[in-house]
Amino acid sequence: MDTVKILDEGKAVSLTFRGGRERRFHAIWLRDNARDESTRAPGNGQRLITLGEISADVRIAAASVDERTLRVTFQPDGREIVYDIHWLAEHAYDGVHSRAPGWVSTEIETWDxxxxxxxxxxxxxxxxxxxxxxxxxxxxxxxxxxxxxxxxxxxxxxxxxxxxxxxxxxxxxxxxxxxxxxxxxxxxxxxxxxxxxxxxxxxxxxxxxxxxxxxxxxxxxxxxxxxxxxxxxxxxxxxxxxxxxxxxxxxxxxxxxxxxxxxxxxxxxxxxxxxxxxxxxxxxxxxxxxxxxxxxxxxxxxxxxxxxxxxxxxxxxxxxxxxxxxxxxxxxxxxxxxxxxxxxxxxxxxxxxxxxxxxxxxxxxxxxxxxxxxxxxxx
The missing domain is CATH 3.60.130.10 (Clavaminate synthase-like)
Structure with missing residues (x-):
């Protein structure tokens, strides 16, 4: 991980991975996908809160990054949550482009x-x-x-x-x-x-x-x-x-x-x-x-x-x-x-x-x- 940047007055954050690949994540998406124990049950990983319990005005107040983690502070509740960088890379949705109807998953090989x-x-x-x-x-x-x-x-x-x-x-x-x-x-x-x-x-x-x-x-x-x-x-x-x-x-x-x-x-x-x-x-x-x-x-x-x-x-x-x-x-x-x-x-x-x-x-x-x-x- 190289850099992190807060975008659009805290509505999103931009992460630049090694090699120059940039991916953006919305504040609401990050908060909804937090993996801390107050958000997800430790045993089964099920979400403990509803979307209605997350403020509609959730913003990113501060963000820092190292080789393994992204640390984000949210407002208005002031909660700090840590994210695994590899998990974010695997679940990045920025850069997803539309494809022609009929495309198949990379897990599938068609044959004759x-x-x-x-x-x-x-x-x-x-x-x-x-x-x-x-x-x-x-x-x-x-x-x-x-x-x-x-x-x-x-x-x-x-x-x-x-x-x-x-x-x-x-x-x-x-x-x-x-x-x-x-x-x-x-x-x-x-x-x-x-x-x-x-x-x-x-x-x-x-x-x-x-x-x-x-x-x-x-x-x-x-x-x-x-x-x-x-x-x-x-x-x-x-x-x-x-x-x-x-x-x-x-x-x-x-x-x-x-x-x-x-x-x-x-x-x-x-x-x-x-x-x-x-x-x-x-x-x-x-x-x-x-x-x-x-x-x-x-x-x-x-x-x-x-x-x-x-x-x-x-x-x-x-x-x-x-x-x-x-x-x-x-x-x-x-x-x-x-x-x-x-x-x-x-x-x-x-x-x-x-x-x-x-x-x-x-x-x-x-x-x-x-x-x-x-x-x-x-x-």
Missing amino acids: AGLGQRVPCADFSTVSRTDGALGDWLYDIRRFGFAKLTGGPVKIGALLEVVALFGYVRETNYGKVFEVRTEVNPNNLAFTGLGLQAHTDNPYRDPVPTLQVLYCLENSAIGGENMVVDGFRAAERLRQESPRGFDLLSRYCARFEYTGSAGVHLRSRRPMIELMPDGELVGVRFNNRSASAIVDVPYNDMDDYYRAYRRMSDLIDEEDMQVTFKLQPGECFIVDNTRVLHARRGYSGAGSRWLQGCYADKDGLLSKLAVVEKQRERA
Whole structure:
């Protein structure tokens, strides 16, 4: 840290970091984000005061700096608070520039079929024993939106042990665990070997389950490979080819509906491509089987909307977007259901295919990953 300067009669402060990078912080922001024990609970870090307890006329009366800390005296209460310089550098908001709609976090890497042999994968027993290996696996899920796990037990309910590594099962009308059991040449057409287009699950829920686990118990049929597609890469390609199409799919809501079980009628209204207010790409919902009538698009935009919808569907179906693998008993994969679409290829011949599935949520996974990463920083 080089210098500190009070700005605008105490409404803000300017810090010049080594290398000449200048960042400004408002007095109200600094006071609201104080980390002292009277502002934040020492045990859990939760804020102890409301914004209404901070004067609307809060000003910086004095400020000094050294290599590690910024010391600020506020008026009108005369409180002196010390801030960690590194924390301020990490949380600086000055210099944030607007970006084009559809940008993705630096924590994310989009991909296509070129991912090839780099499919993220870990061993069940290893991630179960060591936080380091678990952290690496969770990091890959955050980065790529999916990952495999091998070497697991071949037993009913084993997928619950996978979820327990980072969080909790999200129970739905399908139960805690649902069966994906399909036999070739079945005596019931419900158990068919037909392929399925890549899709996100349960788009008719709000919120959707943000993670899905599929665990293999039997897979002796010919075919039946699992396939995943990065919905974010598909959205990026659509944006590059047709900015208007991308805008339409992200601006207008699609509708999804499910009434397939007695006593259940689920509906949602969300865009197929979901952006944050600042344009960050945060979600894709795509499931032709569960789509209901689109009624939120104006007449003059409907033709172009369907053109973009069709192109998004074509991109998802293209082989150069798809990563394919066949699970063996004791193997599973997990997908970020807000990003990665999954499918299966059709199968034929003798044999059977039995997977168990369940849902979970990303907040537990990201929480566990954050804890592991913090432990690594302290090590």
